[in-house]
Amino acid sequence: MSEQLLRVENLKKYFEVRRGLFGRRRFYVRAVDGVDLTLTKGEAVSIVGESGCGKTTLGKTILRLYEPTDGRIIFEGKDITHLGWKELKWYRRETGLVQQDPFGALPPFMTVKRILEEPLIIHGFKDKREREERIYKVLERVRLTPIEDFINKYPHMLSGGQQQRLVIARSIILEPKLIVADEPVSMLDASVRVEILKLLQDLQKSYNLSVIYITHDLSTTKYFSERIFIMYAAHIVESAGTREILRNPMHPYTKALLNVIPDPDPSNRLAIKEVPAGEPPNLIDPPLGCRFHPRCPSPVKGLCDVKEPPMIEVDEGHYAKCWLYA
Amino acid sequence: MLGVSNLVMYYRTLKGEVRAVDDVSFSLQKGETIAIIGESGCGKSSLAKSIVRLLPRNVSTYRGKVILNGVNLMELDEETFNREVRWTKITYVPQAALNSLNPVIKIGDQMIEPLLFHRKMDKGEALERAAKALRLVGVSDAFLHHYPFELSGGMKQRVIIAMALLTEPELMILDEPTSSLDVLTQANIMNLLKRIRKEMDLSMIFITHDVALSSELADKVAVMYAGQIVELGNAEEFYRDPKHPYSQKLMESVPTLRRDKELSFIPGSPPSLLNPPKGCRFAERCPFKFDKCSEDPPITPLDEDSYVKCWLYEKGSS
Numbered sequence: 001m002s003e004q005l006l007r008v009e010n011l012k013k014y015f016e017v018r019r020g021l022f023g024r025r026r027f028y029v030r031a032v033d034g035v036d037l038t039l040t041k042g043e044a045v046s047i048v049g050e051s052g053c054g055k056t057t058l059g060k061t062i063l064r065l066y067e068p069t070d071g072r073i074i075f076e077g078k079d080i081t082h083l084g085w086k087e088l089k090w091y092r093r094e095t096g097l098v099q100q101d102p103f104g105a106l107p108p109f110m111t112v113k114r115i116l117e118e119p120l121i122i123h124g125f126k127d128k129r130e131r132e133e134r135i136y137k138v139l140e141r142v143r144l145t146p147i148e149d150f151i152n153k154y155p156h157m158l159s160g161g162q163q164q165r166l167v168i169a170r171s172i173i174l175e176p177k178l179i180v181a182d183e184p185v186s187m188l189d190a191s192v193r194v195e196i197l198k199l200l201q202d203l204q205k206s207y208n209l210s211v212i213y214i215t216h217d218l219s220t221t222k223y224f225s226e227r228i229f230i231m232y233a234a235h236i237v238e239s240a241g242t243r244e245i246l247r248n249p250m251h252p253y254t255k256a257l258l259n260v261i262p263d264p265d266p267s268n269r270l271a272i273k274e275v276p277a278g279e280p281p282n283l284i285d286p287p288l289g290c291r292f293h294p295r296c297p298s299p300v301k302g303l304c305d306v307k308e309p310p311m312i313e314v315d316e317g318h319y320a321k322c323w324l325y326a
Numbered sequence: 327m328l329g330v331s332n333l334v335m336y337y338r339t340l341k342g343e344v345r346a347v348d349d350v351s352f353s354l355q356k357g358e359t360i361a362i363i364g365e366s367g368c369g370k371s372s373l374a375k376s377i378v379r380l381l382p383r384n385v386s387t388y389r390g391k392v393i394l395n396g397v398n399l400m401e402l403d404e405e406t407f408n409r410e411v412r413w414t415k416i417t418y419v420p421q422a423a424l425n426s427l428n429p430v431i432k433i434g435d436q437m438i439e440p441l442l443f444h445r446k447m448d449k450g451e452a453l454e455r456a457a458k459a460l461r462l463v464g465v466s467d468a469f470l471h472h473y474p475f476e477l478s479g480g481m482k483q484r485v486i487i488a489m490a491l492l493t494e495p496e497l498m499i500l501d502e503p504t505s506s507l508d509v510l511t512q513a514n515i516m517n518l519l520k521r522i523r524k525e526m527d528l529s530m531i532f533i534t535h536d537v538a539l540s541s542e543l544a545d546k547v548a549v550m551y552a553g554q555i556v557e558l559g560n561a562e563e564f565y566r567d568p569k570h571p572y573s574q575k576l577m578e579s580v581p582t583l584r585r586d587k588e589l590s591f592i593p594g595s596p597p598s599l600l601n602p603p604k605g606c607r608f609a610e611r612c613p614f615k616f617d618k619c620s621e622d623p624p625i626t627p628l629d630e631d632s633y634v635k636c637w638l639y640e641k642g643s644s
Contacts, residue, residue: 189535190365194581218509219582261538262538264538264541269359269541275510275514276510279478
């Protein structure tokens with residue numbers, strides 16, 4: 001077993017919402033509600049779920065862009081759950097974020113050079129020459145070449161794919177150990193999508209980087225990650241090796257997801273697909289028991305609607321949070 | 327039923343003329359669906375808008391034929407077109423339509439507007455029709471009296487589709503109808519579209535950038551690249567064996583869940599529509615490029631209703 005990089009235990013992140021007169025009534029949106037997850041060095045995993053399931057919040061909480069409500073985050077053996085602002089600076093250097101919308105993530109009136117220089121200045125690279133060297137090196141890595149053509153450009157002068165490569169360059173310029181890539185390709189065209197995913201994979205392999213790839217698109221995970229975590233309504237409901245989950249999905253939610261994702265195939269147009277009724281629950285007041293039970297095709301009465309299922313290891317390394325396997 | 331031939335739509339900008347739709351032809355039978363696929367900026371939305379004559383104000387060239395049931399729509403004057411065709415025979419669901427619902431007007435009142443305006447119906451009758459349309463798309467008619475914010479994304483999209491069906495059109499144009507929806511909701515909408523096109527014998531033009539999704543509806547597929555259709559084929563043939571090098575490359579970039587394949591991408595980016603290259607517009611990025619590609623490739627018919635715009639398939643060449 002290779003070295004563990006990250007361990008997340010029972011992580012929770014609740015957001016407070018105030019409603020009513022003068023905000024007297026308080027509610028909590030339970031965006032992440034008890035998540036366990038481990039990541040080894042150099043490993044790429046995917047977190048898959050639909051919008052509003054809490055996957056972005058999970059990613060941002062792991063990066064400590066949010067303060068966790070409960071639980072623990074252990075990074076390289078160090079508990080970083082409640083690190084203060086000053087100590088966090090070290091953690092910031094060890095981690096990076098690739099956002100969904102590259103244009104929104106880049107400051108519009110900074111040049112490529114300035115965008116990449118900023119993190120170096122913040123983290124104390126005083127020597128101008130060294131900064132420049134690093135910038136050139138990273139631009140080469142993400143293939144924004146010839147570098148002279150790009151270095152003085154502004155974000156709006158780049159295409160979508162180039163912008164995303166710049167965002168990736170910024171996230172790896174401090175040579176972090178962990179990257180959270182939050183829907184890095186969902187705004188891009190099909191052919192560019194593959195290019196960016198291949199780049200991320202190449203960086204992951206050559207820097208021995210750990211990557212958490214957050215996506216709603218199961219079909220791209222196969223080409224990128226070694227393990228998948230399926231998230232539904234703030235819980236991880238299933239996790240296993242990528243191939244294993246695609247071949248042998250266990251949780252009814254995973255099954256439903258896999259069933260509806262089309263491959264390009266002319267026979268699709270002739271068939272009506274089975275889709276679970278209803279919509280994901282409100283995270284202010286999630287249903288009792290299993291959160292998927294109102295939509296599940298085979299719920300067990302008196303169990304699934306009452307008691308939350310535990311995470312069960314059904315096969316070696318294949319976990320499902322479902323009473324069917326208890 | 328619908329025939330589009332040599333449709334051209336250019337518009338003028340400060341930088342010059344943008345050739346958004348450049349000599350596009352295809353035809354569609356009753357009850358048939360054509361998917362128009364291509365990457366962003368290839369002109370697929372412009373093509374849709376050109377068919378319903380929703381043109382940008384700075385349009386500079388607009389010509390060709392759009393024939394619906396034997397009538398050339400391009401010859402109709404604006405008033406007749408508006409009264410008899412747009413929103414009546416042809417409805418158009420624009421991209422991100424779910425955000426275009428007016429937040430302060432009740433669903434029912436928004437829905438009946440075209441009926442009051444186009445069909446001069448009285449309000450009671452119109453509301454009746456709206457209720458029927460809502461039930462058809464699987465939304466309770468109680469929502470007539472609700473506001474858009476009370477609906478989820480999938481419900482809003484259903485309402486939009488119901489609105490487009492109110493006037494019992496013959497042709498429905500859908501521009502990326504599910505691009506902001508979740509996977510399961512998307513599957514629901516696809517099921518709905520499959521059902522209503524059968525029930526109403528409706529023809530559809532389905533515009534999308536998602537190749538895999540397009541196969542959910544398409545009987546025919548048109549691949550657009552830089553303002554032109556480079557390949558038109560029937561679904562059975564196209565998804566198994568695309569002909570144009572661009573279609574092949576595009577297909578290779580689509581991840582598949584059930585089949586294992588090596589993904590590849592297309593290096594470079596599409597040409598600017600301001601000043602597209604003289605010859606084949608894909609030549610620059612094409613792995614099979616040869617001398618001839620510096621000239622504009624002809625449209626080579628492969629069989630009755632499929633063609634490819636590429637020198638590799640020219641009759642008589644090897």
